[in-house]
Amino acid sequence: MRTVTGPDHTIDLNESIQCYEICANDFAYNLIAVALDKRICLLVVGLPEENGEFLWHHLQDLELGESDSRCVKAIAFSPDTSLNSTPNNVTFCAALGTDLMIFRTDVNQYNTVDTLRGHTDYVNDISWVCEGEFLASVSDDFTCRFWSTAAVSDNVITFCLSSAGMSIKSHPDDNEKVLVAEKRGIIHLYNVRQKQTVLSVESPKFPLMSADWAQSNRLFVSALAGGDVITWDLNRPFVPADVKQIHEDGGRVVRFAPGSSDMVLASIGRPGLTLKVFSAKSAVLLLETGLKTYAGLAWHQRLPYISAASDRKLLFWKVQMK
Template sequence: MCQAFAVSLLEIRKQKQTMKQDSTSNATYTVDCEDYVHVVEFNPFDSGEAGSLLAYGGISYVVIASCRFQEEDSAVEGIEFKTLKTFHHGERVVAIAWSPETRCDALLPLLRFATAAGDKKIRIFTSDFQDKNEYKVIEGHSGYINDLVFCSAEGSDIASVGDDHTCRIWDLDGKQIAMFVLRSPGMSVAWHPEGAFKLMVAEKTGTIRFYDLTTHQAILSLESVQVPLMSADWCIRNTLRIGAVAGNDWIIWEMPRSSYPQDNKPAHADRARLFRWSKCNENVFATTGYPGKMKSQIAIHHLAHPQPILIGTAPVGSGLSWHRRLPLCVVGGYRKLFFWLTEM
């Protein structure tokens, strides 16, 4: 069990955390934060107690927390949210990627994650959950970085994509291993543990390519009719299923049937922003829209249903992530985290 301990950085004014039912925003649970949450990520890896970890990033910091729900532990009433560590970041956090090496119930606990920041740099943070805290800065992108992911089972490599029309592969020392030249800004990058030598890269003009991480060659491509493509994800429960949002629509590909989508439907009245597959059901996914009138819409979809199975709103929502075991997703917003639980 990870040990909760005091955080520095003026303790983010002790980061008052309020857990409660929130009927006004349709969220099942909310957690109060000190500042605007730009990005939020559950740890996606099956790594013991580390599977309950969640990271979120604000204007100049990253918070690592333990997050448990009554749906997985009857001893918990509602939600149990404990801040474990706060890292000063210095720049606005754009994206967060968890390393598969992270462990907090081992003899030698290890916390490792990477961030992309508004200054076009990558930072790799390493901690023992106590006093040993290090970070390394990686420079190389000439444009805004939109996404990054650890792309090896050992957590030894990181892939990043950006507005400079490149996807770059790095080792933990910051050395660039490979670079793929894209035809438009790279919006999303994903790695699948069952497709360990493949990397998915989604471009804004609607092309999704798969690269072989051994030969560094493109091996497959998918095409979207709608543009601009803003976000794509590789289904963890089905390696043949890819989803994305482009324009106002969500889009689904079933590989290797065709390079063109098998299904698409309107997702949001205004432009769609993010797409994320559920980690416990291959037919369920969530999408978010761009903020309108200071609110963002989240919609949870099931491929067997013509309409969303849940629609909620969050004040100026940002970020989207699914719990590894529960049908529950989280969105960041202004001084809050919003959690939605849905029936499967």
């Protein structure tokens, strides 16, 4: 195991970070959106494997509004985001309280913001589904909602839950389905076109705080509940394929590494705030380190780096994958 105290690379933004996301798209995989107090900051990062050294630069700030005291809880990039097109096309959604704000920019002069309203309590997670045709959101108001992203943005489908919605994830190989995770431990696989649940699994523990869908294998789903990371093989969904106690006093978030055939995961939990990286197939930790505060967790799409936001800094660690 690699136990570390400091990250391999750091970006210091001199303001407290609320949350952030790294773009997963092929033509913008080094793009990062960081939510600060009154603005969302767009950055581009270059890692040593690409440039020989760690580099980053600031692209643009997008204002959230001077009078808004709500925190951004989630950010999701649209599948059509590209920094290789002319002009650039960057589209992302930020969940701000009960509202969803869709930002569109060419990272130069053209910027627009649309606000989607309908949730009656805090939005916990968002995801673009059906190749960007819909935006999906889950909330403390016990609903999962799907919004049209056409010229007129409407709440076109509402899927009622039995508890707060904590995570919603689409899959690159199964774009009509979404994974919807509830706080009481139920995870649904929902078909957007058919407007119905295809499959549900139930966690042996709760509260469920986070869930993710393995990009390298759409049959595997993991959740973080009560400090345990619970993994299901959807071919045999009735009993979890694996249960690991990773955090003694509960956890915040779990994320699959995007290209890992060994099903590598990262999670943050208590005691304190501890980042751990491990394989779903092994009890051996690949990385463990403490954080000052929690404001997000994300993998780099192409390179074996896990990142976390802590206080005013974005931190990057290289993970030694097998």
